[in-house]
Amino acid sequence: MYSGAQISxxxxxxxxxxxxxxxxxxxxxxxxxxxxDTDDLSTLLVGAPEVxxxxxxxxxxxxxxxxxxxxxxxxxxxxxxxxxDDAICHTTQYGGPHEPLEQRKTAALDAVGTAPVTAMQxxxxxxxxxxxxxxxxxxxxxxxxxxxxxxxFGRAKNFCTRLDGDxxxxxxxxxxxxxxxxxxxxxxxxxxxxxxxxxxxR
Numbered sequence: 757m758y759s760g761a762q763i764s765x766x767x768x769x770x771x772x773x774x775x776x777x778x779x780x781x782x783x784x785x786x787x788x789x790x791x792x793d794t795d796d797l798s799t800l801l802v803g804a805p806e807v808x809x810x811x812x813x814x815x816x817x818x819x820x821x822x823x824x825x826x827x828x829x830x831x832x833x834x835x836x837x838x839x840x841d842d843a844i845c846h847t848t849q850y851g852g853p854h855e856p857l858e859q860r861k862t863a864a865l866d867a868v869g870t871a872p873v874t875a876m877q878x879x880x881x882x883x884x885x886x887x888x889x890x891x892x893x894x895x896x897x898x899x900x901x902x903x904x905x906x907x908x909f910g911r912a913k914n915f916c917t918r919l920d921g922d923x924x925x926x927x928x929x930x931x932x933x934x935x936x937x938x939x940x941x942x943x944x945x946x947x948x949x950x951x952x953x954x955x956x957x958r
Contacts, residue, residue, distance in 0.1 A: 757941065758839035759847070760791075760802035761832045763812060769824035779819035786811040791844060804847040805834070805935050813927040817876045820923070820952035832934055832946040849931075850940040857894070861902040864932035868906045871928035878923040880950040881916045884933050887943035899937040903929060916947075926950065 767775040783792065790811060791802035801808050812830060819826045833839075834850070884899055886892040903909045903917055908925050910918035919926050930948060938944035 757835050757845055757847075758802070758842050759805060759808070759834035759845045760800060761808055761812060761830045762798045762800050763815075763828060763830040764798045765815065765819055766827045766829070767819055767822060767824050768826070769822065775819050775822045775824060775826070778822075779815050782814040782818040783811055786814075789844065791842075802842065803844050805849050805931055806847060808832075809927050809931040813874070813923055816878070816927075816950055816952070817874045817923050820876050820878075823953060825953045825955060826951070828948075828950045830946075830948045830950075832930075832948060833943070834934060834945075835939075835941060835943040836945075837943060847935075849935040854940060857898045860936040861898060861905075864902045864929075864936045865905060867932045868908065868925050868928045871922075871924040873925075874923045876923045876952055878919075878921065878926045878950050878952050879910070879954065880919045880926050880930065880948065881913060882919070882930055882933070882946050882948040883916045884937065885945045885947075886938040887945070889939055889942060892938075895937045899933050902932065902936075923950075923952070 765776055769775060786807055789803055789807045793800040801811060816828045884896055886895045906929050908919045908921035908929050910920040919929060934944055934946055
């Protein structure tokens with residue numbers, strides 16, 4: 757299976773280049789377990805979700821520690837039929853419908869409950885897309901129910917769900933959404949936006 761994320765990082769600051777380049781060092785511990793490809797639009801991270809999500813989290817937190825308003829946008833995908841299998845993406849994280857939905861929700865809640873604390877507050881909104889199954893809405897509703905119990909649920913919005921909390925728990929919840937809902941060998945995608953230090957609440 758092929759899995760990964762196309763990510764773009766936007767620090768709202770005059771020194772955005774310096775913030776981005778400084779934050780990229782947060783990827784160093786993960787580089788041997790990821791394929792990383794950058795162009796002028798985004799950076800592609802290819803790998804298992806248990807590597808991709810902590811790498812994204814640490815990149816985002818490193819940028820947000822600048823104190824500037826920072827936004828990360830990502831398109832996440834697993835099981836895309838147009839991509840080849842890649843050994844670097846191997847994982848045992850996908851639950852899928854071969855496990856009972858309640859069991860998968862419990863595993864997702866455990867993952868959020870044991871997420872590392874980053875001491876960085878984050879707001880996120882994301883949409884989950886489960887492809888190619890007749891029961892895709894059962895999976896999406898199951899994911900929403902998990903999120904409402906996760907401790908980071910903000911509110912339902914048009915076309916997406918808002919999360920608020922420590923970045924560690926927020927990214928863990930999104931990882932669980934991608935891994936625990938939808939067929940284990942199926943195509944599942946997420947559209948994600950994460951923000952920290954926004955001036956709007958102030």
